Amino acid sequence: MYTLGYDLGSSSIKVALVEIASGKSLAVISEPKKEMNMLSVKKGWAEQDPDDWWTHLCNATKQILKETKVPPDEIKGVGISYQMHGLVLVDKHGIPLRKSIIWCDGRAVDIGRKAFDDLGHDTCAEKLLNSPANFTASKLKWVKENEPDLYKNSFKAMLPGDYIAYKLSGKINTTISGLSEGIFWDFKEEHIASWLLDYYEVNEVLIPEIVATFSDQGHITAKGALETGLAEGTPILYRAGDQPNNALSLNVFNPGEVAATGGTSGVVYAITDNLSVKESSRVNNFAHVNYSPEKMRIGKLLCVNGAGIMYRWLLNNLKITSYQEMNELAAKVPIGSEGVIILPFGNGPERMLNNKDLGAQIGNINLNIHSKPHLCRAALEGIAFSFVYGMEILRADGIKAKVIRAGNDNLFRAPIFSNTIASLINQEIEIYNTTGAIGAARACQLHNGNYAAFGKQIMDNDYIMSYTPSSDKEEYKMAYELWKNELELKLKNN
Numbered sequence: 001m002y003t004l005g006y007d008l009g010s011s012s013i014k015v016a017l018v019e020i021a022s023g024k025s026l027a028v029i030s031e032p033k034k035e036m037n038m039l040s041v042k043k044g045w046a047e048q049d050p051d052d053w054w055t056h057l058c059n060a061t062k063q064i065l066k067e068t069k070v071p072p073d074e075i076k077g078v079g080i081s082y083q084m085h086g087l088v089l090v091d092k093h094g095i096p097l098r099k100s101i102i103w104c105d106g107r108a109v110d111i112g113r114k115a116f117d118d119l120g121h122d123t124c125a126e127k128l129l130n131s132p133a134n135f136t137a138s139k140l141k142w143v144k145e146n147e148p149d150l151y152k153n154s155f156k157a158m159l160p161g162d163y164i165a166y167k168l169s170g171k172i173n174t175t176i177s178g179l180s181e182g183i184f185w186d187f188k189e190e191h192i193a194s195w196l197l198d199y200y201e202v203n204e205v206l207i208p209e210i211v212a213t214f215s216d217q218g219h220i221t222a223k224g225a226l227e228t229g230l231a232e233g234t235p236i237l238y239r240a241g242d243q244p245n246n247a248l249s250l251n252v253f254n255p256g257e258v259a260a261t262g263g264t265s266g267v268v269y270a271i272t273d274n275l276s277v278k279e280s281s282r283v284n285n286f287a288h289v290n291y292s293p294e295k296m297r298i299g300k301l302l303c304v305n306g307a308g309i310m311y312r313w314l315l316n317n318l319k320i321t322s323y324q325e326m327n328e329l330a331a332k333v334p335i336g337s338e339g340v341i342i343l344p345f346g347n348g349p350e351r352m353l354n355n356k357d358l359g360a361q362i363g364n365i366n367l368n369i370h371s372k373p374h375l376c377r378a379a380l381e382g383i384a385f386s387f388v389y390g391m392e393i394l395r396a397d398g399i400k401a402k403v404i405r406a407g408n409d410n411l412f413r414a415p416i417f418s419n420t421i422a423s424l425i426n427q428e429i430e431i432y433n434t435t436g437a438i439g440a441a442r443a444c445q446l447h448n449g450n451y452a453a454f455g456k457q458i459m460d461n462d463y464i465m466s467y468t469p470s471s472d473k474e475e476y477k478m479a480y481e482l483w484k485n486e487l488e489l490k491l492k493n494n
Helices: 050-068 109-119 121-127 135-144 148-152 162-170 175-181 192-200 222-230 241-251 309-319 323-330 372-396 415-425 437-449 451-462 473-493
Strands: 002-008 012-020 027-033 074-084 088-090 157-159 234-240 258-260 267-274 284-287 298-305 341-343 362-364 403-405 428-434 463-467
Touching: 002 027, 002 050, 002 162, 002 437, 012 050, 012 074, 012 267, 012 437, 027 050, 027 437, 050 162, 050 222, 074 162, 074 241, 074 298, 088 162, 109 135, 109 192, 135 148, 135 192, 148 258, 157 175, 162 234, 162 341, 175 234, 175 284, 234 241, 234 437, 241 258, 241 267, 241 437, 258 372, 258 473, 267 372, 267 403, 298 362, 298 372, 309 372, 323 372, 341 473, 372 473, 415 428, 415 473, 437 451, 451 463
Parallel strands: 002 074, 074 234, 258 403, 403 428
Antiparallel strands: 002 012, 012 027, 088 157, 258 267, 267 298, 284 298, 341 362, 428 463
């Protein structure tokens, strides 16, 4: 018997088929083969057609069923992971009224900022654990202000994963974790944040019915079965945004456990059982997948926009053939890159730097001694130092890391990068080879609460290795302090 997991990203849809008994992945399929289209009508806008998501999901599902030859009736559950913070508006027939305003769209920044000031920073921090910022609720307000006729015809406002679940099951519902990522949830009252919706003059009836993250959320309809190839009646048993799901995929559920990713941007996602929001201007706080009023589990999300994109930029512009070659070049240079410092913040404003846009900066180059390998090492160290800087922010917000688990992506494959972080925070980093789609498939078993078996499957199937703190800690500390001083000088003058 098997479960199926979807991971709806902004570049592709991934689907994974997993054996229930062992947790082993049979296959992972990605569609389309090229990146999905993203429409940007104006600078800072980003939209996608929800029905394109559905088309690619159906194609990927049919393909994985064909390749694995697994009978559809042997698939006993479906899990869904999805790009966070997007907005899908549908009419009473469930038809999208416009393209989805997705996570990286910045049109509602000023709306969220004004709401934060008008409603009060303390009130938002205490109740929402965040500023309304550029999240889904603020995007909904933008539609009301700028597309009033479309808003009047709206029946429900959904997150991207809610829409996929609806297309599969015909049911429109959402989760507390999802509502918290959209900044619709009041953690103090344990209810939809009606006062925020009132301020935005948004009708609460637009918010879908709430179901538990791990629960029977609906069943594949005859139409859903026809279009995907799945069996009619297959239950949807799990749904979560991509960052909470990434943490789940790494078996991160409890206070002190931290999930890290190092893709185009970097993410540190730490679990806590308190509502501290001292760093709410730099850290986002969401209800984790196993959150409940009785068992507080908050995911603190810190993002480093300028992470893997910095490394990729060097790869392309130094005419290096592969990341492996970059890592080998970097290994020729000692800790600290003989003084070269790279601040990798060239991918737009950094929330953890209070939304300052420093741009990527390369400094302290001595033309007599520094060369390509120095730039490679300085980039790896600079990105690693950014993660450590972020961990310091989380520590100030009450996080005490006990376990750090990371996916086996480009950055964490580099020993210099992982060893630098492990040595500076004095914490072992466990590396796992998994994906969000595999995690979503495995999560179907958690509606029965069997976390021990879930964790064992991850260890048995995905664990690769651990990076332990180096004996050269003082050298790492010296290099980090030089980098940090350079960063704080730039921040002071920006």
